[in-house]
Amino acid sequence: MKKKEARVITCIICPIGCKAKVTIKNGKISKIEDVECPRGEEYVAREIEAPVRDFFTTVRIKGANILVLPVRSTQPIPKDKMLDCALELANIVVDAPVEAGDVIVKNLLGLGVDIIATRDMDRAKER
Amino acid sequence: MAKRNVDIVVIGGGAAALAAAIKAKEKGIENIVILERSEELGGILPQCIHTGFGLSYFKENLTGPEYISRFIKKAQDLQIEYKPDTMVLEITPEKEITAVNSVDGLLTLQAKAIVLAMGCRERTRGMLGIAGTRPAGILTAGTAQRLMDIEGYMPGAKVVILGSGDIGLIMARRFAMEGAEVEAVVEILPYPSGLDRNLVQCLEDFNIPLLLQHTVTSIRGSDRVEAVTVAKVDASGKPVQDTERIIECDTLILSVGLIPENELSQTADIALDSATGGPIVNEYMETSVQGIFACGNVVHVYDLVDHVTQAGEFAGESAARYVLNQLPPLTRKITLKAGDNVRSIVPQIIGGEEPATLYLRVKKPMRDVKVTIGNLTIPKRVVKPPEMVVVNLTRQAIEKLEKRDELKVSIEEKAKQ
Numbered sequence: 001m002k003k004k005e006a007r008v009i010t011c012i013i014c015p016i017g018c019k020a021k022v023t024i025k026n027g028k029i030s031k032i033e034d035v036e037c038p039r040g041e042e043y044v045a046r047e048i049e050a051p052v053r054d055f056f057t058t059v060r061i062k063g064a065n066i067l068v069l070p071v072r073s074t075q076p077i078p079k080d081k082m083l084d085c086a087l088e089l090a091n092i093v094v095d096a097p098v099e100a101g102d103v104i105v106k107n108l109l110g111l112g113v114d115i116i117a118t119r120d121m122d123r124a125k126e127r
Numbered sequence: 128m129a130k131r132n133v134d135i136v137v138i139g140g141g142a143a144a145l146a147a148a149i150k151a152k153e154k155g156i157e158n159i160v161i162l163e164r165s166e167e168l169g170g171i172l173p174q175c176i177h178t179g180f181g182l183s184y185f186k187e188n189l190t191g192p193e194y195i196s197r198f199i200k201k202a203q204d205l206q207i208e209y210k211p212d213t214m215v216l217e218i219t220p221e222k223e224i225t226a227v228n229s230v231d232g233l234l235t236l237q238a239k240a241i242v243l244a245m246g247c248r249e250r251t252r253g254m255l256g257i258a259g260t261r262p263a264g265i266l267t268a269g270t271a272q273r274l275m276d277i278e279g280y281m282p283g284a285k286v287v288i289l290g291s292g293d294i295g296l297i298m299a300r301r302f303a304m305e306g307a308e309v310e311a312v313v314e315i316l317p318y319p320s321g322l323d324r325n326l327v328q329c330l331e332d333f334n335i336p337l338l339l340q341h342t343v344t345s346i347r348g349s350d351r352v353e354a355v356t357v358a359k360v361d362a363s364g365k366p367v368q369d370t371e372r373i374i375e376c377d378t379l380i381l382s383v384g385l386i387p388e389n390e391l392s393q394t395a396d397i398a399l400d401s402a403t404g405g406p407i408v409n410e411y412m413e414t415s416v417q418g419i420f421a422c423g424n425v426v427h428v429y430d431l432v433d434h435v436t437q438a439g440e441f442a443g444e445s446a447a448r449y450v451l452n453q454l455p456p457l458t459r460k461i462t463l464k465a466g467d468n469v470r471s472i473v474p475q476i477i478g479g480e481e482p483a484t485l486y487l488r489v490k491k492p493m494r495d496v497k498v499t500i501g502n503l504t505i506p507k508r509v510v511k512p513p514e515m516v517v518v519n520l521t522r523q524a525i526e527k528l529e530k531r532d533e534l535k536v537s538i539e540e541k542a543k544q
Binding site: 017 | 176
């Protein structure tokens with residue numbers, strides 16, 4: 001049985017913000033309308049086929065002046081894996097000091113991306 | 128108390144301040160001091176852990192902490208002096224600065240030039256006049272962001288967000304990612320106040336409803352927020368009767384606008400613009416008081432930090448030239464006045480001799496428009512309230528520009544062809 005579906009994707013490549021009309025037949029894109037440029041078409045196709053997102057959150061840190069360390073993924077991750085990744089990182093506790101760029105988790109959930117610290121965090125001075 | 132002489136004092140330690148101090152140092156000014164109220168440099172960026180910073184300035188996609196650390200490191204490499212935990216109390220028009228901290232006590236600095244870079248503050252519940260009780264659980268978006276991303280606290284589990292500005296949208300995603308339920312983002316205007324990319328990635332991705340032309344009319348709860356009442360509004364923004372509904376929640380996040388923080392500018396008798404809430408500046412980013420410059424969100428609220436950095440560099444360079452006696456006063460002053468669909472313009476005054484960049488805020492979204500400045504017209508594809516409209520007046524354009532004391536800046540639809 002042939003399944004036809006229409007979706008509207010807002011392009012975020014530039015401020016024009018085209019609202020792309022996408023026709024999907026049997027899970028495959030058959031038509032993309034109302035996009036003004038090739039970069040937009042590429043973005044819209046990726047949003048349908050394999051959307052990815054920048055991923056960033058915090059992890060717990062011990063021995064620093066504050067309780068959390070901001071981190072991000074080295075590459076965007078699949079959109080549908082974001083909550084899994086967030087849950088996985090909720091279990092992580094690191095020790096200060098940390099430098100920006102330090103790898104906190106290698107190959108997170110086998111996705112081929114590392115999680116790195118996005119700021120330096122010194123050890124709190126002993127009192 | 129001894130008064131210390133300084134070439135340039137920069138007030139604030141965020142993106143605009145660091146860019147200004149670095150640029151001034153690079154232009155040959157040795158004696159610079161940054162005065163920062165917080166315990167660390169960086170301003171708001173250390174708590175902005177999301178990406179999207181630096182796309183235009185560095186051509187890289189950075190998080191807030193990564194973006195600002197590049198400037199903090201540069202300022203440290205250039206050995207620019209800074210005083211954290213330091214509160215400036217007063218600036219005089221003669222450029223004397225009184226500040227206080229726990230190391231120096233009361234501190235008086237006499238500056239040759241000052242760069243104002245105090246940033247902005249969030250509007251709070253008190254400024255909105257929402258009816259109801261005063262329970263815990265009503266926070267501004269920036270406060271929630273600080274609690275979650277610096278202090279490590281989760282401020283709520285069931286959240287309603289009032290206002291669709293970028294920080295509100297980003298906090299909607301942040302709450303959702305941390306396992307909270309985000310019930311709705313409520314926006315009084317008929318269009319969203321945040322950027323498209325945040326609407327898509329912060330709301331659509333998490334199926335968070337955006338209620339346009341709605342507002343929160345009351346807050347319930349005794350110790351903690353228990354619910355808010357949400358209603359439709361009419362074209363004038365007034366709630367419509369019988370459209371109220373109750374949304375249960377334990378937290379109300381306010382993302383309802385930012386206000387440039389200019390108490391200090393007022394002590395120095397600097398003229399402010401009621402449209403921006405910031406100082407009136409000329410094309411050098413110089414305020415109405417000679418030798419006092421301003422940049423960043425203290426002048427008008429930006430949407431991109433990259434533009435803040437550029438403005439900071441520009442103000443820092445102007446301050447350095449002023450100290451070195453290389454900043455000729457403008458021979459002519461053309462005041463730019465907001466016309467159709469223009470809310471505000473920075474700089475408000477240009478000389479009409481040198482190229483300049485204008486930053487405009489529009490009142491409503493429009494497509495296929497022309498920006499007219501006196502006799503000049505510049506086409507633009509789209510203008511939207513959340514996005515600053517940048518107009519570059521090139522040397523060629525400036526030569527053609529009619530030279531009058533006052534010119535109107537308007538945005539109109541292009542005539543249909």
